[in-house]
Amino acid sequence: MASLARVKLVGEDPELDRVEAVASAFALPLQRFADLEDACESQEMDPSDIFVLGPSLYFQSHLNQIQRLENRPAVVLAAGARLPNLAKIMIPRLVYSDWTDEEINWELQLSAEYHRRQKRLDALRDHHKRAWSVESNPAIQLVTSLMRKCTAAEEYRDLLSAVLALRTVVEFHDASLLILNGDGTVAEGWHCPKEQRDRLEHLKIAEPSLPTTLAKLPEGEVTLFSSSVNGPGGGDWERFTTHPWSFGIAIRFSLGQGPKGTKGVRSAVLVLYRRELVPFVERDYWLLEMTYGPLALALEKVVMLKAIGSASKEWRSTFDGISEPLTVIDSSYQIV
Structure with missing residues (x-):
C-alpha cells in the first residue's frame, strides 16, 4: 500500500x-x-x-x-x-x-x-x-462559435473569416484558405495577414496553373511544416502567404464533386503560418482537428450554393437567349 x-x-x-x-x-x-x-x-x-x-x-x-x-x-x-x-x-x-x-x-x-x-x-x-462543459472548456466554446459562423457562410471567404476565431486559442500570424481543382491547381484563394486583423484579401498566387502538392495532403489530418525543413511540397508553401514565416500547420478537406464545368473533384486546404521561431505544439494540432467537422460541412454547403447559383445562371442565360415567345402547355395542349 x-x-x-x-x-x-x-x-x-x-x-x-x-x-x-x-x-x-x-x-x-x-x-x-x-x-x-x-x-x-x-x-x-x-x-x-x-x-x-x-x-x-x-x-x-x-x-x-x-x-x-x-x-x-x-x-x-x-x-x-x-x-x-x-x-x-x-x-x-x-x-x-x-x-x-x-x-x-x-x-x-x-x-x-x-x-x-x-x-x-x-x-x-x-x-x-x-x-465537456461549454462554460468551462474554451475548446468547446471555440467549436460552438465556429459552427455558428459557418452556418451563416455563403462564400469561401466567410469560412476563412470564421477560422480567424482560432487566434484566441492558437497563436498564428497569417491564414490562407485554398480551393483546389481536381488536378491540384488553385481555383480560388483567400488570405489574411495578422496586420489586417479580420480583413481578408484575395490571394494572388504565382503560377496559378501549376498544380500544388498540397492536394496530396492526407484528408482531415494536421500536417506540420517549417521553412527550414522541406515538408510536404517543399517550397510550395511559400506561394500562399505574403510574409516570411517559420512554422505552419495545414489541414485538407475533401469537397466532393464540384459544379458542372469544374475540373473534377475539388478539395480545400487551410494553412496557418507562424512567423516566430516557435513551433506549433500538440494542443494546436488538436484544436485545429476539432474544427474539421464544422468546416467540412460548411465547405460542402458553400460548394452546393455555388453549384445552384451556377445552374440558375445557366438556366436564365438559356432562356434570355431565345428571342421567340415561349409558352408552357399541358398534356391536353392547353396553355398553362
Missing part, C-alpha cells in the same frame, strides 16, 4: 481503545476525539483518511455530518459483541475489537486505500464533466 492510513478515532467507547492500541503499535498517524464536532472541525486543517466511530456515536445524523465535509473521510465502525441497529441496515466497514492486531491494521489500511481510490475516481469524473 502506498502510505500509512491516517486515522481519527471518535468517541470514548472501549472498542476504540483496542483500535488505538493497534494503530499506535503499527505507527499509524492517529488522533482521538471525544466528540464528532471536534473531529469534523479538525478535518478541514488536518484531513485524515478514516473516521473510526465508536458504537455510541454511530447515528444517521452523525453520518450526514461527515458526508457534508469537504474533505470527506471513510467511516469505519469499531464493533464489539453487539452492533448498533443502524449498522445492521447500513452495513459499514467494521473493525472488531476481538480481531488480531494484524487483522485490525489490515482493515484500516484497506479502508484508507479504498477511500483514496474513490477520491481519485471522483476527481476524474469531475474533470470529465468539466471537460
Whole structure:
C-alpha cells in the first residue's frame, strides 16, 4: 500500500481503545476525539483518511455530518459483541475489537486505500464533466462559435473569416484558405495577414496553373511544416502567404464533386503560418482537428450554393437567349 492510513478515532467507547492500541503499535498517524464536532472541525486543517466511530456515536445524523465535509473521510465502525441497529441496515466497514492486531491494521489500511481510490475516481469524473462543459472548456466554446459562423457562410471567404476565431486559442500570424481543382491547381484563394486583423484579401498566387502538392495532403489530418525543413511540397508553401514565416500547420478537406464545368473533384486546404521561431505544439494540432467537422460541412454547403447559383445562371442565360415567345402547355395542349 502506498502510505500509512491516517486515522481519527471518535468517541470514548472501549472498542476504540483496542483500535488505538493497534494503530499506535503499527505507527499509524492517529488522533482521538471525544466528540464528532471536534473531529469534523479538525478535518478541514488536518484531513485524515478514516473516521473510526465508536458504537455510541454511530447515528444517521452523525453520518450526514461527515458526508457534508469537504474533505470527506471513510467511516469505519469499531464493533464489539453487539452492533448498533443502524449498522445492521447500513452495513459499514467494521473493525472488531476481538480481531488480531494484524487483522485490525489490515482493515484500516484497506479502508484508507479504498477511500483514496474513490477520491481519485471522483476527481476524474469531475474533470470529465468539466471537460465537456461549454462554460468551462474554451475548446468547446471555440467549436460552438465556429459552427455558428459557418452556418451563416455563403462564400469561401466567410469560412476563412470564421477560422480567424482560432487566434484566441492558437497563436498564428497569417491564414490562407485554398480551393483546389481536381488536378491540384488553385481555383480560388483567400488570405489574411495578422496586420489586417479580420480583413481578408484575395490571394494572388504565382503560377496559378501549376498544380500544388498540397492536394496530396492526407484528408482531415494536421500536417506540420517549417521553412527550414522541406515538408510536404517543399517550397510550395511559400506561394500562399505574403510574409516570411517559420512554422505552419495545414489541414485538407475533401469537397466532393464540384459544379458542372469544374475540373473534377475539388478539395480545400487551410494553412496557418507562424512567423516566430516557435513551433506549433500538440494542443494546436488538436484544436485545429476539432474544427474539421464544422468546416467540412460548411465547405460542402458553400460548394452546393455555388453549384445552384451556377445552374440558375445557366438556366436564365438559356432562356434570355431565345428571342421567340415561349409558352408552357399541358398534356391536353392547353396553355398553362
